[in-house]
Each structure stands twice: as C-alpha cells, then as structure tokens.
Amino acid sequence: MALNRVIIFVFALLVLLLDETEGQSARSKPDRNKVKHVRGDDDDLKTQIEKLWKEVNSLKEMQALQTVCLRGTKIHKKCYLAIEEAKHFHEANEDCIAQGGTLATPRNSDENDALMKYGKISIPEASEWWLGITDMVNEGKFVDVNGIAVSFLNWDRSTKQPDGGKRENCAMVSQKAQGKWKDEVCRDAKKYICEFLIP
Structure with a gap:
C-alpha cells in the first residue's frame, strides 16, 4: 500500500517537473546565463529522480522479501x-x-x-x-x-x-x-x- 503511494508520488512529481521545464522554455527566449542555470537545475532534477527510482526499487525488493518471509520462515x-x-x-x-x-x-x-x-x-x-x-x-x-x-x-x-x-x-x-x-x-x-x- 505504501509502495503504491510512493510510486504515484514519484510519477506525479515527474509530470510536474516536466510541465515546469517545458513551460519555462515556451514562455521566453532564454539568455545564455539562464540556459546554464536551467541545465544545472535539470541535472539536479535528474539526479533526484534517479534517487527516487532507486528508493522505489528498494522498497519493491523489501516488499517482495517480506512476502517471502510471510509465506516461509x-x-x-x-x-x-x-x-x-x-x-x-x-x-x-x-x-x-x-x-x-x-x-x-x-x-x-x-x-x-x-x-x-x-x-x-x-x-x-x-x-x-x-x-x-x-x-x-x-x-x-x-x-x-x-x-x-x-x-x-x-x-x-x-x-x-x-x-x-x-x-x-x-x-x-x-x-x-x-x-x-x-x-x-x-x-x-x-x-x-x-x-x-x-x-
């Protein structure tokens, strides 16, 4: 149950982040300094997303292990x-x-x-x-x-x-x-x- 909430949260976060970055690029012509800043933000976001996916996968593994322990000993x-x-x-x-x-x-x-x-x-x-x-x-x-x-x-x-x-x-x-x-x-x-x- 908690794993499903985490997956939904990560997905919603991804959608919001993608909307925000697309909205910024469509609104104005970026100057060079802003482009560098946005690229740096994109890298940070990618790193955070990768960490979140690792956490989700770790939670999935733990849930599978708990299921095995419940069925076995x-x-x-x-x-x-x-x-x-x-x-x-x-x-x-x-x-x-x-x-x-x-x-x-x-x-x-x-x-x-x-x-x-x-x-x-x-x-x-x-x-x-x-x-x-x-x-x-x-x-x-x-x-x-x-x-x-x-x-x-x-x-x-x-x-x-x-x-x-x-x-x-x-x-x-x-x-x-x-x-x-x-x-x-x-x-x-x-x-x-x-x-x-x-x-």
Whole structure:
C-alpha cells in the first residue's frame, strides 16, 4: 500500500517537473546565463529522480522479501521458502534465483538444524531436499551456488558420504539421517528450499 503511494508520488512529481521545464522554455527566449542555470537545475532534477527510482526499487525488493518471509520462515537473518515441486538441482537453483534467492546453504549447525525443522514442517512428505552445495567444478571441493568455498560440512559419515565421486556432485539433506548430508546425482528430481538474505 505504501509502495503504491510512493510510486504515484514519484510519477506525479515527474509530470510536474516536466510541465515546469517545458513551460519555462515556451514562455521566453532564454539568455545564455539562464540556459546554464536551467541545465544545472535539470541535472539536479535528474539526479533526484534517479534517487527516487532507486528508493522505489528498494522498497519493491523489501516488499517482495517480506512476502517471502510471510509465506516461509525467518531464521538467522535469512528467510526460507520451501518449494513442493521436485526439480533437478539446476532447475531448483534457477527457480530460487528467479525469486530473488538461492538454494538454501546452511553455514553452521544451528542453521542446519533450523532448516531441518522447517523442512519437516513445510514439506513433511519429502525425506530429502537439495542444498545449494556442489563439487561439480572441482571434485571433492564443495562450494555454494555462488562458487564460494563451504566451511561448514555435515556429511553422513555413517554411509561414508560424500561417496559419489564424479557421478554425484550435488548435496542434499536427509531427514532419515537426522539432517546429515549426502551427495547425489544432480539430475535427480528433489524438492528444495530457497534462501533469501535479509539486508
């Protein structure tokens, strides 16, 4: 609601400013000093308009993030949103990116535990789901979907994970293994949870 008012205000301001500058040029012949002054004013107005548009876009992003947080959950300065449609790793990550986030990547045991609890509630029929972690580029060197090395790892050592070699390059979390991770073939279809950072 407030965002709509801001957009209407910015639009009205633009119309008034354009009318004012057109009216000034139609009323009289400008002398050189006035032209320089008007051009300087135009530059100031353009700068102010650009700032206003940036603010409007920022408000839109915040509103979208709040919507995601309302549909999902907020944990440790992140919002999570469970997606019930099963997709392969790359499709799942692309979907999260299209919504303004990435596949969930726990950075510590608290985040991993919170993510597990949220997953059990949100997608209870799923025994496992994708994480935003892969070793596709360099076997055995796990990174997040942005290519940043992952320092927190929670592999299921009881099943000697990660055990897939070059065939299984994408990480998933398992409810059966109490939140431990396994590596899996990236083309398998799994449900997933998107992660959105809160600024």
